[in-house]
Amino acid sequence: MDLQFTEQENSFRHDLRDWLATAIPLMPAEPERNDWAARRAYDTTWQRMLFDAGYAGINWPKEFGGLGASPTEHLIFLEESERARAPYVGHNFVGLLHAGPTLVTEASPEQKAFHLPAILRGDHVWCQGFSEPGAGSDLASLSCRAIRDGDDYVITGQKIWTSFGHNADYCEMLVRTDTDVPKHRGITWLIVPMGLDGMDVRPLRTMEGSTEFCEVFFDEVRVPVANRVGAENDGWRVAMVTLSFERGTAFVSELLQSVELAHDLAALAKKITRNGVPAWEDAGLRRDLGRMCAELDALWALTKRNVSQAQRTGLVGPGGNVFKLSYAELRQRLGDLAMHLLDRASLSIDDVGDLPTHAHVHGRIHALSLGIAAGTSQVQRNIVAERILGLPKDR
Amino acid sequence: MDFELDDDERALQDGIRSFLTGRFPIDTVRANEETGGALDRPLWKELADVGVFSLRRDGFGMVESVLAFEELGRTLVAGPLVATHLAASFIDGAGDGSRVVGIIEPSEPVTIVEHHASLDDVVLVRDDGLFLLDPAALTVKTSAHPLDPLTPVSTVADVPDGVRVGDAEEAIAFRRDGMVLTGALQLGLCLASIELARAYAMEREQFGRPIGSFQAVKHMLADMLTRAEVTRAAVYSAAVNIDGRGDSTDLVQTARMAKILAGDSAVFCGKTCIQVHGGMGFTWEVHAQRYWKRACVLDTHFGNSDHHAEAFANAL
Numbered sequence: 001m002d003l004q005f006t007e008q009e010n011s012f013r014h015d016l017r018d019w020l021a022t023a024i025p026l027m028p029a030e031p032e033r034n035d036w037a038a039r040r041a042y043d044t045t046w047q048r049m050l051f052d053a054g055y056a057g058i059n060w061p062k063e064f065g066g067l068g069a070s071p072t073e074h075l076i077f078l079e080e081s082e083r084a085r086a087p088y089v090g091h092n093f094v095g096l097l098h099a100g101p102t103l104v105t106e107a108s109p110e111q112k113a114f115h116l117p118a119i120l121r122g123d124h125v126w127c128q129g130f131s132e133p134g135a136g137s138d139l140a141s142l143s144c145r146a147i148r149d150g151d152d153y154v155i156t157g158q159k160i161w162t163s164f165g166h167n168a169d170y171c172e173m174l175v176r177t178d179t180d181v182p183k184h185r186g187i188t189w190l191i192v193p194m195g196l197d198g199m200d201v202r203p204l205r206t207m208e209g210s211t212e213f214c215e216v217f218f219d220e221v222r223v224p225v226a227n228r229v230g231a232e233n234d235g236w237r238v239a240m241v242t243l244s245f246e247r248g249t250a251f252v253s254e255l256l257q258s259v260e261l262a263h264d265l266a267a268l269a270k271k272i273t274r275n276g277v278p279a280w281e282d283a284g285l286r287r288d289l290g291r292m293c294a295e296l297d298a299l300w301a302l303t304k305r306n307v308s309q310a311q312r313t314g315l316v317g318p319g320g321n322v323f324k325l326s327y328a329e330l331r332q333r334l335g336d337l338a339m340h341l342l343d344r345a346s347l348s349i350d351d352v353g354d355l356p357t358h359a360h361v362h363g364r365i366h367a368l369s370l371g372i373a374a375g376t377s378q379v380q381r382n383i384v385a386e387r388i389l390g391l392p393k394d395r
Numbered sequence: 396m397d398f399e400l401d402d403d404e405r406a407l408q409d410g411i412r413s414f415l416t417g418r419f420p421i422d423t424v425r426a427n428e429e430t431g432g433a434l435d436r437p438l439w440k441e442l443a444d445v446g447v448f449s450l451r452r453d454g455f456g457m458v459e460s461v462l463a464f465e466e467l468g469r470t471l472v473a474g475p476l477v478a479t480h481l482a483a484s485f486i487d488g489a490g491d492g493s494r495v496v497g498i499i500e501p502s503e504p505v506t507i508v509e510h511h512a513s514l515d516d517v518v519l520v521r522d523d524g525l526f527l528l529d530p531a532a533l534t535v536k537t538s539a540h541p542l543d544p545l546t547p548v549s550t551v552a553d554v555p556d557g558v559r560v561g562d563a564e565e566a567i568a569f570r571r572d573g574m575v576l577t578g579a580l581q582l583g584l585c586l587a588s589i590e591l592a593r594a595y596a597m598e599r600e601q602f603g604r605p606i607g608s609f610q611a612v613k614h615m616l617a618d619m620l621t622r623a624e625v626t627r628a629a630v631y632s633a634a635v636n637i638d639g640r641g642d643s644t645d646l647v648q649t650a651r652m653a654k655i656l657a658g659d660s661a662v663f664c665g666k667t668c669i670q671v672h673g674g675m676g677f678t679w680e681v682h683a684q685r686y687w688k689r690a691c692v693l694d695t696h697f698g699n700s701d702h703h704a705e706a707f708a709n710a711l
Contacts, residue, residue, distance in 0.1 A: 001398055001400060001640070002397050003636070003640055003641040004640050004642065072396050263711060283705055286704075286708035287701055289711075290706070290708030291704035293708065294656060294703075295625070295656065298625050298629035298652055299628075301632035302628035304632075305399070305628050308399045319624065322620070326621055326622075384621065385607075385616050386613070388620060389616055391608065392605055393608070
């Protein structure tokens with residue numbers, strides 16, 4: 001075992017650090033939270049800068065315009081970007097990390113030639129139409145119907161949790177093409193251009209107050225059969241291929257932010273007084289925070305194990321589920337501690353006086369989504385128990 | 396960077412594991428639990444012969460030691476394993492198993508020495524240094540019913556000064572390495588608890604099916620595995636850093652991380668293993684209790700997880 005970086009990895013880091021130092025100051029100020037047009041422009045501008053510098057599609061194969069970087073280099077990329085406070089992937093998330101990699105392995109040469117360069121340059125924004133009101137944890141039970149009519153599929157149904165749906169150019173979509181077979185075998189993966197006749201995109205406001213998510217309604221929307229990726233009814237396999245691109249780096253930015261937040265909390269506790277003395281004098285608070293900081297460091301170590309595993313075998317393995325389960329709970333405990341420390345200052349999401357309330361309260365709300373999004377903690381536990389420990393399925 | 400075991404590390408761990416599986420089955424390990432938990436010296440010598448106490452003198456590092464101690468923890472082997480390993484650098488005979496070395500960390504509300512009747516030497520660990528004591532010269536009162544029957548405990552009155560064998564710096568390193576090796580034993584306890592709980596959940600049937608098919612039971616096991624794997628990352632990371640192949644700027648803080656995670660996880664896995672076993676988990680016969688009890692013992696070594704959590708915060 002070796003946690004030191006190779007000469008090549010170090011030189012990758014230094015070049016990147018130098019580039020970030022010159023590129024970030026060229027970016028305009030970050031737009032308002034719910035100004036989606038401005039945010040799209042901001043996110044895609046950054047993507048274009050990454051593209052011009054050769055850092056777009058860091059984990060994509062070179063033959064499709066990516067950098068072909070190793071999982072360790074991907075880790076370094078995310079670590080350096082976070083430390084330099086570079087813009088996040090934002091609107092480019094689905095294209096770069098989900099739809100793009102799927103197209104790389106499963107799409108036709110024509111589909112690849114049209115879509116992949118546009119994603120890398122930040123020209124096209126993608127969204128995801130997988131979940132439905134009736135198909136959450138049980139995604140394969142999805143019922144949004146696509147009926148073949150000549151050279152088209154005619155889609156009727158509803159999708160939900162579609163991030164950036166109101167701003168996207170394309171949607172990676174799972175539709176039901178056969179209702180007479182076991183649920184996993186009647187699903188098809190389609191590239192659906194946004195804004196077609198019969199499509200209605202409605203913002204879905206979250207408890208954060210954000211309208212990043214959308215619901216998308218389909219009423220006899222016609223999509224060419226040529227937009228299908230993979231065979232008809234083979235969409236579940238195509239969608240699962242996407243998961244194999246995870247290399248243990250999914251939560252690097254989040255985790256490093258939380259480490260910083262935890263250190264900020266220590267500073268805050270030294271400043272905030274209770275009964276006239278700094279809250280930091282409370283040994284119980286110090287123990288709680290110390291324990292959480294140690295656990296965050298352990299999760300950073302686990303991240304490196306997962307990345308090493310991906311580097312060796314191409315797959316993260318169980319470490320990915322373990323990470324997500326641990327992090328979701330730890331981040332919530334950290335948020336609770338912040339709320340208690342701030343006490344009545346936590347009643348405002350905006351900063352109160354000279355207290356950094358926003359970061360902590362907004363972070364606390366955000367943390368509630370971590371045990372739900374991309375597989376609830378309960379589903380994660382089932383996966384760990386059944387696939388790793390081999391316990392019997394309960395059906 | 397490659398934070399996976401390499402072939403040599405894996406071979407070493409496999410070797411220790413198959414040795415322990417062959418020579419230290421649970422019935423051998425617990426043989427003395429009804430008779431005061433005295434150490435079996437020939438078996439102790441066998442441990443020494445495979446290098447458990449002398450690994451770091453024989454050219455191996457903390458990584459290899461941690462891999463070996465993980466297996467010792469898994470097997471529930473009793474005795475002052477960590478103290479003897481650490482003392483091998485300054486006590487002749489500790490490494491080859493001819494001397495069993497214990498430890499005293501002066502503590503509140505009582506100072507305890509473990510395995511007193513089996514010890515040849517005692518290392519007194521204080522902030523100002525390491526000191527050698529003669530166990531026969533100690534005034535001790537041995538408990539008739541130790542929490543862990545395989546870890547006899549005695550209170551010590553009036554700890555003498557002893558002969559200095561290390562300075563303050565060496566005491567810091569001794570404690571630091573002790574935390575990480577103890578963390579490895581605790582990791583092993585987690586893994587053994589999971590194995591036992593898993594086997595029971597697969598085999599025990601209620602309501603006409605294995606209890607492991609119920610989500611309530613599955614989730615307990617998933618939580619055990621989750622905590623064990625995070626602990627593994629913490630313990631291995633601390634070991635790699637001590638061996639100089641890491642990026643930590645504060646080795647004591649990294650060791651604390653390992654001890655906090657390992658202490659909490661081992662107690663959690665032990666008690667969850669008991670819970671998975673239901674009524675049987677509360678019996679003497681089932682080994683679940685043994686893992687939990689050992690976890691409680693090890694948490695007190697070199698400072699418990701609460702102590703280190705506060706120290707970790709104070710260093711922020």
